[in-house]
Amino acid sequence: MELDDAYANAAYIPDADGFLARWPQEAADFRGHMDAEGRARLGLIYGPSPRQALDLFLPQDDPEGLLIFVHGGYWLRFDRSFWSHFAQGALARGWAVAMPSYDLCPVVRISDITRQVARAVTLAADMVAGPIRLAGHSAGGHLVARMLAKAMVPKHVSHRFAHVMPISPLSDLRPFLRTSMNADLRLDEVEAIAESPMMQHVPDIPVTVWVGAEERPVFLDQAQWLVKRWNCGHHVAPGRHHFDVIDPLRDPDSGMIATLLDT
Known part of the structure; x- marks a missing residue:
């Protein structure tokens, strides 16, 4: 369809298949290491379907707070x-890190996924004290931005939000009506508008x-579009493409980690 090529990432990234092959093995090795040290809480259930679960990784000492990716x-x-x-950078800085899965389209709709992530955020918040910082990549950037909508999460959770970082986010979902992906996403105009972060109220916490x-x-x-609508922080990372833009999350000394955890 009209916008399929515009939203195609892998076709324009050198060694795209290499990233997709490396990520799960590197992630499994990391989980094994953390589990062996007793610092992983894996498969914590937040909802009724098998995919509604999260992993929680804990730092060596009492957490400074909670990062949800x-x-x-x-x-x-x-x-x-x-x-x-990708939890490594925040963990090294003393933060606990929660990573949820969620059901996928076409089994559910995007609005269902948003509500699932809100439940995951609430469960993780109840398990770790202190400030909460949210980061999400691509569709995950959309989902963490949606957590700032009014009444999306309970007030006792949203009041702890200290910084949100949508990474390469999808802020306006209306273009997806003109992609072949919409056969599975099943968006209509009403849901596309309701689920677009740039249509939300402007948040009153730091966003980058x-x-x-x-x-x-x-x-x-x-x-x-989201920066303009929310009048928020904006960083364009030199030399980074859609797959390696999240690599700095692994480095406790990176600018991405400093921005996310220190501001």
């Missing part, structure tokens, strides 16, 4: 098992929209 995949693919190793300079033009646009 929500994965992407166009609401159609992946689960938390691909991304565990992070995007790679080498991403597809529509992702630069999607990021800019």
Whole structure:
């Protein structure tokens, strides 16, 4: 369909298949290490379906707070098992990290996924004290931005939100009506508007929209649309594309981690 190529990432990323092959093995190795140290709480259930579960990774000492990372995949693919190793940077800085999975389209709709993530955020918040910082990549960027909508999560949780970082987010879902993905997403105009973060009220907590300079033009646009609507922070990472833009989450000394945890 009209916008299929615009939203195609892998076709324009060198060694895209290599990323998809490495991520799950690196994540599994990391989980095994954390589990052996007694610092992993795996498969914590937050809802009735098998995919409604999260993994919680704990730092060496009492947590400074909680980072929740929500994965992407166009609401159609992946689960938390691909991304565990991206908890490394925040853990090294003393933060607990929660990573939820969620049901995928077409089994559910995007609005259902949003509500599932809100329940996952609430469960994780009840398990770790202190400030909460949210990060999400691509469709996960959409989902963490949606957590800032009014009444999305209980007030005792939202009052703890300290910083939100949508990474390469999808902020306006209306273009997906013109992609072949919509056969599975099943968006209509009403849901696309309701689920678009740029249509929400402007949040009153720090937000930084992070995007790679080498991403597809529509992702630069999607990021800019949210920045303009929310009048929030914006970082365009030089040399980064849609797959490696999240690599700095693994580095406790990266600018991404500093922005996420220190501001």
